[in-house]
Amino acid sequence: MNILHIDCSARRESHSRQLSAAVVERLLAIVPDAHIRRRDLGYEPIPHLGAAYATALSTPATLAAAGRSADALCLAEQLIQEVEHSDVIVIGTPMNNFTVPSVLKAWIDQILRVGRTMKSTPAGKVGLLRDRPVFIGIASGGVFTGDRANQPDFLTPYLNAVLGCIGLNTVHYLPLQATAFMDDARAAERRRSLIATIEPAMASLVRYAV
Ligand SMILES: Cc1cc2nc3c(=O)[nH]c(=O)nc-3n(C[C@H](O)[C@H](O)[C@H](O)COP(=O)(O)O)c2cc1C
Known part of the structure; x- marks a missing residue:
């Protein structure tokens, strides 16, 4: 099993880092020899898009002619x-x-x-990638789901839209909310209960555990 592990927090004492690490730990308990590819966007951000990339994406004919090898697309391709x-x-x-x-x-x-x-179709964008499970640990200082929500959530609908449009439709969210009011013990307890919510999804992964 190949795991792509991405972190986005710039903070070392980060709740979302601890959450994603707990998911990876749970996956490794099922498939101990899984291979992990790290992409740490928090510590090593990738650059915002430059002129060459923006131009390539804005002129589809040039893009098609250049194929995957165009210099502007190197990072994207990787x-x-x-x-x-x-x-x-x-x-x-x-x-x-x-x-x-x-x-x-x-x-x-x-x-x-x-x-x-x-690909673009008259009915909208259709994903070209194979679907696979995506586990997303979210840390938020306040609350954005349920009865106690006191702010809008443009995060989960947005990720559903962007991941869905490339074919990744099996998305599981682990929202660790109200971190601003949480001590370490409570955060650890909350992490454990969030990990428990993804147990049913783990059943589809035991096929890798040979
Ligand atoms: C620039 C910035 C914007 C933030 N915006 C929100 C927000 O909109 N809603 C919220 O609940 N918390 C917000 N927070 C708080 C963080 O979500 C919270 O501290 C979270 O635990 C950070 O993740 P981390 O612990 O993985 O670093 C914001 C924090 C920063 C630094």
Whole structure:
């Protein structure tokens, strides 16, 4: 099993990092020899898109002619291949201003590309990648789901849309909310209960445990 493990927090004492690490630990308990590919967007952000990449994506004819080898697409191609080679994707991300942090948005901008990871149809965009489970641990200072929600959530609907449009439809969220009011013991307890929610999804992964 190949795990792509992505973190987005710039902080070392990060709740979302601990959450994504706990998911990976759970996966390793099932498949101890799983291979882990790390992409740490928090510590090593990828650049926001430059002029060459933006131009390539904005002129589809040039893009088609250049194929995958165009210089402007090198980083995008590397990041897309990391996704393609994965069987499971684990993401740890904070909620920043009701949505994803800019480092994760920069990654998304490299991953979504017409003619490569999705195609445009009259009915909308259709994903070209094989579906696979995506586990997303979210840390938020406040609350964005349920009766106690006191802010909008542009994070989970947005990720559903962008991941879905490239073919990744099996997305599991682990929201660790109200971190601003949480001590370490409570956070650990909450992490354990969130991990318990993904146990049913783990059943589909035991086939890798040979
Ligand atoms: C720039 C910035 C924006 C934030 N925006 C929100 C927000 O919209 N909603 C929220 O609940 N918490 C927000 N927070 C708080 C973080 O989501 C919270 O501290 C979270 O635990 C950070 O993730 P980490 O512990 O993995 O670093 C924000 C924090 C920062 C630094």
